[in-house]
Amino acid sequence: MAYSKEFQDHLAHPRNAGELADATAIAEETNPVCGDRMRLSLRIHNGRIEAARFLAYGCPPTLACGSALAEMLEGMTANDAAILTRNDIVRAVGGLPARKLHAAALAIETLRAATNAAK
């Protein structure tokens, strides 16, 4: 398997999987080409993300990126979350092959949709 240790760890032990019953922002995005889906629920209080949960359907990078995103979001301010990029996600999973970068892009799109929903 060509994936990094961090990647495999996210896949074997996904962080923050599930949904928040008391979410203040929820978003679900689909990659229209491949059908991969990601759902993110956030509880934002006083501009800070107190809790983040994700669900994902798709290839392994999509699952790993969802896990990495949900993990890094907790405790972050909504403003800092708004400037996260695809590369931050790619770094968090220990790198991705070029053909799988779309998974990190889906994570960022879902994050943007969730933070927009919170506004």
Added chain:
Amino acid sequence: MRRIYLDHSATTPVDSRVLEAMLPYLTQKFGNASSVHQMGQEARAGVDRARRQLAAFTGAHPNEIVFTSGGTEANNLAILGVAAAVPKPGHMIISAIEHPSVRTSAEFLQKHGWEVTILAVHQRGIVRVEDVQSALKPETVLISVMTANNEIGTIQPIAELGGLVRGERDRGRRNLWFHTDAVQAAGRLPLDVKALGCDLLSLSAHKIYAPKGTGALFVRKGVRLLPLQHGGHQERERRGGTEAVPNIVAFGTAAELAQKEMPERNEHVRRLRDRFEEQLASHVEDFVLNGDRELRLPHLSNISFRFVEGEGLLIHLDMQGIAVSTGSACSSGTIQASPIIRALGRDEELARGSIRFSFGKDNADEDVEYIVEMTARAVESLRRLSPLARQSAAVI
């Protein structure tokens, strides 16, 4: 970590007896089979013996066996070689579940003026003889239907199709040929070219416990076929290039062993496969078996798990030391759901969630429990993450 190889439809390990047979041809008997001297003739004898072994394996005459670099080349040679031998583009019939080497060869011909009919395989994954009959046209030159499918293992009605073609020939059609890709069927089904009634039949060595890089095409005497590889006079002018003597020797030995041991090997893998499916049903919900349950190869089980994606499941199993395969592939944000599973009329989600478990002669009875346990665990873990599973639960 425990390692269990369950991808025998992709490739098989080299049998120690096969390795033993080929080794002298790498070192002491390394001559070129076309050389006149004694060392060349030793190599020639090895190739000739393998040719007789392959002929016995398929019920063919040794002169009807053409060694190639593998199943893909055998399929290319069958299709493009026959096409090259006719004066103008004609019509060809293939099934919707052919191996890419058949499908893309047909597409290549299509770009060069040929008409190609692709036959549906319906829900069971099996071609209907009447569909072939009604697809026939006066200008049909070639029918290519695989003996058994590589992804779902369904067995096609080859002898009936062979009978159909012979009937047409008896009524005066001279230029209609029938090819079958038997790469997956070899070693698992008896292959007698006379009983099957085929004119061309493809084989690959590495699916029957011999090394990669060698295959064969049976070309019935009288079939008009032009070579694709131009060079020397090898293979009776049908395939130029120095013979891969050690690999060919290995292929011959593997074919002989496969024929001799077929009943025991089939019984063994069938028992493991059936037990696997039975136990899985009591551990996992919401899965479907793809392809006909009865008319399929004994070693293979193709399963779609609802709400999960095949590649995710594959990687999860790989992390537990279990090697399987999936027919769908995701690359650059585009998904290619398995065309084979799609051809069965399954929806996109099921086509993305299909996994092929293919057992082999060296798998052990005690592997089954571990495979079931790890599969159930991986499916459960992926479903916990899946928004599709949550949605479905909400609907219910």
